[in-house]
Amino acid sequence: MAETLMFKTTMEFEYGVPREIAPGVSRLVANNPSPFTFKGTNTYLIGTKSLAVIDPGPLDSAHCAAIVRAAGGRPITHILITHTHRDHVDGLPALLAMTGAKTAGYGAYELTSTVAERGGPGGEGSHTDRTWKPDIQLREGDTVGGEDWGVTAIHTPGHTPDHLSFALRPTGTDRILFPGDHVMAWNTSVVAPPEGRMADYLASLEKLMARDDTIAFPGHGGQYETPARVAKAYLIHRRMRDTAILDSIKAGASAVPEIVARIYKGLDPRLVPAASMSVLAHLEHQLERGLISVPGPLSQTCDLAAV
Numbered sequence: 001m002a003e004t005l006m007f008k009t010t011m012e013f014e015y016g017v018p019r020e021i022a023p024g025v026s027r028l029v030a031n032n033p034s035p036f037t038f039k040g041t042n043t044y045l046i047g048t049k050s051l052a053v054i055d056p057g058p059l060d061s062a063h064c065a066a067i068v069r070a071a072g073g074r075p076i077t078h079i080l081i082t083h084t085h086r087d088h089v090d091g092l093p094a095l096l097a098m099t100g101a102k103t104a105g106y107g108a109y110e111l112t113s114t115v116a117e118r119g120g121p122g123g124e125g126s127h128t129d130r131t132w133k134p135d136i137q138l139r140e141g142d143t144v145g146g147e148d149w150g151v152t153a154i155h156t157p158g159h160t161p162d163h164l165s166f167a168l169r170p171t172g173t174d175r176i177l178f179p180g181d182h183v184m185a186w187n188t189s190v191v192a193p194p195e196g197r198m199a200d201y202l203a204s205l206e207k208l209m210a211r212d213d214t215i216a217f218p219g220h221g222g223q224y225e226t227p228a229r230v231a232k233a234y235l236i237h238r239r240m241r242d243t244a245i246l247d248s249i250k251a252g253a254s255a256v257p258e259i260v261a262r263i264y265k266g267l268d269p270r271l272v273p274a275a276s277m278s279v280l281a282h283l284e285h286q287l288e289r290g291l292i293s294v295p296g297p298l299s300q301t302c303d304l305a306a307v
């Protein structure tokens with residue numbers, strides 16, 4: 001199957017050293033590289049007088065110390081959370097203890113997936129915290145700000161139900177978006193049931209396509225331009241994958257491992273569990289649209305049939 005996506009896998013950074021990537025925006029990369037996190041989780045500091053942190057990152061005292069050092073004595077008044085995957089929030093308690101900041105994010109949610117089994121993308125302990133209570137609960141269009149910064153929350157579920165993107169209040173010519181793990185340039189986002197839902201993910205891509213942000217600073221990997229166009233490329237990619245999965249079922253594949261073997265040829269074995277969960281997310285979306293049938297709950301091994 002044709003692959004239309006061009007991934008950007010270059011990134012200039014040094015662990016522990018903040019890099020100013022836009023006026024009033026700095027990035028620190030946590031030292032937790034992996035096949036799922038690329039070079040590591042990005043933590044952003046925004047503002048110039050008092051600061052907000054977007055995503056504290058993993059449990060890593062060196063990273064936490066680097067965040068505080070990067071603030072250079074300026075108060076960190078807010079910690080914004082894109083989503084509660086562990087590589088983004090495990091460092092939150094330590095950073096809270098050092099800053100006394102207010103937290104802001106989506107907060108608690110209920111699962112709505114119909115997929116029978118649980119499972120993250122494999123080996124990363126990536127699960128989300130469904131009970132987290134931020135000091136400031138954010139919903140679509142809500143704003144939060146400090147002395148010289150402000151962001152608007154954009155609810156972008158799909159990667160996780162609690163996933164928010166943040167649009168920075170413009171201070172110059174750029175319209176800056178922090179899309180978290182929803183749209184990254186280094187690779188596609190993992191959509192793994194039950195937290196991940198393909199229908200939500202596709203709708204969230206369309207939400208970004210309708211915006212006019214000029215640059216994006218994602219949860220992993222380097223910045224990229226024209227986020228709306230990147231979101232559209234990812235939407236097209238998912239539609240092609242959806243078609244390929246349906247075609248493989250029509251051609252006789254009746255369970256997830258067979259589909260993965262057919263459409264992810266040459267895949268790094270470490271990524272097979274993630275690919276399997278992604279296929280399951282597509283299958284859930286196909287089931288919702290009445291394109292396939294299964295005799296019982298949707299699972300990796302269920303007996304799939306095209307309708």
Ligand SMILES: [Zn+2]
Nearest residue numbers: 083085159181
């Ligand atoms: Zn994530």
